[in-house]
Amino acid sequence: MPHSDQILTAAQMREAERLLIDAGSSVEALMRRAGEGAAQWVWRMAGGRAVTVLCGPGNNGGDGYVIAETIRRRGGPVTVVAAAEPATAACRDARARYGGAVVDAEAAVHGEVLVDCLFGSGLSRPLSARDAALLGRLAAAHPHRIAIDLPSGVQTDSGMLLSPDLPQYDLTLALGAWKFAHFLMPACAHSRRLGLVPIGLGTVPDAAQAIARPTLRAPAADSHKYTRGFLAVVGGAMPGAAVLAAMAAQGSGAGYVKLFADSKRNVPADLVVDEGPLADVLGDDRNTAVLVGPGLGRDGTARERLAIALAEAVPVVADADALVLLGPRALAARAAPLVVTPHEGELVALERAFGLDGAGTRPDRALALATAAGAIVVAKGPDTVVAAPDGRLACAARGSSWLSTAGTGDVLAGVIASRVATGVEPFAATCEAVWLHAEAARLCGPAFTAGQLAEQVPAALAACL
Template sequence: MAQNDQILTVAQMRDAEERLIAAGSSVDALMQIAGRGAAEWIWRVAARHKVTVLCGPGNNGGDGYVIAEALRERGGNVVVVAASEPATKAAAAARARFGGEVLTGNDLEGTTQLHGEVFVDCLFGSGLTRPLTSQDAGLLASLAASHARRIAIDVPSGVQADSGMLLGEGLPLYDLTIALGAWKFAHFLMPATARMGALRLVSIGVEAVEGAARAIGRPRIEAPSADSHKYRRGLLAVVAGAMPGAAILASTAAQGAGAGYVKLFAESKRNAPADLVVDTGPLTDVLTDDRNTAVLTGMGLGRDATARERLGVALADPVPVVADADALVLLSPRHLAERTAPVIATPHDGELVALERAFDLDGTGSRPARALALARASGMVVVAKGPDTLVAAPDGRLACASRASSWLSTAGTGDVLAGIIASRVATGVDAFQAACEGVWLHGEAARLCPAAFTAAQLAEKVPEALAACL
């Protein structure tokens, strides 16, 4: 895992910083690295336009004083508003080094609002666990409203870094959030991430942390070898059900995601594209073809006795299985009791709740904690999909996806995701890695689509997304 991909909890970040200090650095030195690194990004936005930096009492406020001084040294027009006096030695030292104007909240009372081009929020950082006071919240809201652009340092003030929860109402929306040292979960989880704008990371030299979650980045995918053929590239069997349209959509997406052969098992060839092989024979034929490298089922499967039978057949194949949609409602521990090959589940929020009930979980905790609990209890790789998609593995691996296009919130896009993931695992990729690759390809395909795209249009863009990884 690359160091700049890791996502750290507040406790992990604190421990990482302490290790840097024990190795010879200092809080002051780390603050200079973080603040001046953030200032580089802010300068690109603001240049010599007027910048207002709101500093709190802690080390996040200290970062703000360093940012302000770095901008001032470059000829920037910057003023600091101190919400309160520095409460740490490093923050006090950073303020003492700032050679520009420092105002207080009292200086702004009874006057017109302080206007500027760019507002920088350094009020509170990732360690905040309580709501803002009314005074701090009012000052934050007033300054954010009176500036054309808003930038948050590390995480926006009023956000809980480990869960992505908002610790109050009416918090500002930001155009840019600059993470310091490492990504935090709030950068990827709703509702916080929706308020952060673009995301950038400033490195301070934190080493890789064992067991840390990671951000899902662009995968490296190799083209087929010169001597490849369709079976060597992977045969994906797609088990359709009562409503085959969703399975056809998933199969179309799978065809563009790397597998050499996608075969749909359905009762009819109706509406299937000419280049998709459809087998209308007995479903047991799925089990007799030892060339299968993965099975996909659940889309439009139904929830009756026939659907249960088809799910049982799919799970009886001794290859990786991707279970989506109706399969997730029907799935129970007994279905997985005899399996040795991986199962990848792709639940949305409602299906996640159904799976938690099936595996006797209480469904409490943060979204990452819930996904990990389900993965451990079931033995499945869990792709908890939604506006803050994440991937959890039974061995504790966890990965979070960056925000994707909000136009993905339309019918059928989940079927496309299932097809992409199934195609990747059919090529022989590890189940967790295949899930992460599928999530990234899904988001990239959405980025390549026009606004208000359909699921079919999304599926058409999958080969183009794949090409970006070669």
């Protein structure tokens, strides 16, 4: 059965296509399926305006010829620019089936929509000077741009740019399955929108997943505040961060959020604060999850509070300062689930603490840390990756760049902890939270504060019911 959320490496994609061909399809048939599907998107964006398709010599170029022929048959104005003669049998077949004119790379071409079919997935070398100049010239001559499978000049599995000064695209259409470059920086920043064109691939075992809108349920009719999840939030030296996380948690599903703090000053009236001994707060057998780290501090008191939190036999979400204090010794006796939420600097610190060299792609690094720490890792940033010790991996679509403001990480930690507290399996709960966080940012619009972001979490959750 096709799986629309799987993310495949270049090697996995080749194997998935091979299985389709072994089952009776052909390269040419898959190319027509992909090209005709992509053409539907191009047709809608063009709206009858002139389309230019840049075709390379490989199978991505073949996709381009199919797109051009589909538009031509519909009566749309289309011009094909051939960067080179077809070099594969499937590309030659697609060009032979194209009934329109083909111009060479030196032709002066202008239009409204450029379709980049120069190179797709699997590229491992920079664009030649000639190809880079051609792509740049055509991009400048077209106000709207669509990349087919991947923008030309992008490394499929890492998201790295193989060539500098690549164009920006209004839309990138993944053919058959998502690739890591659709979600990883810096490549993902070159596409404003993403679309998927199915070609009938089956589910690939152990494939990474794209984080999609979760399906959530309202509380059962007989629910009460304790059955919906009881979350304890550990405060510290900077109480505002923990309050912010607790506010976000209140709107994310948990029925009861309790903040451990030294004072109730400047705390919302509807947030329960416990000023008693932390061991008593966390020893409450109604707790279903603990959040520790936002505003915790890094002194001896902070270390003690982290140790008490990690000693509890319920899931713990560790964020911010807790990540700086975390190491193998602190987790030696821990058996319950742990979620850690590092940004890049904290990820590097955790890699050092757990003896990792930080090599590989961002997913590689997240998986290595998840394995070493026995924790679910949320490597957060513009290209957020979630990894589990059992090898599960998920990537989030690039969210609003307005999230790059103080306190939004505390909000994410609160949402994760709340979803975990409701009893959802921790990896799934974490992926739900990442989506809710991004959706709340979208609902905020531009230039929001972390507090405004937390206020939008309930509306994001409502979109999933």
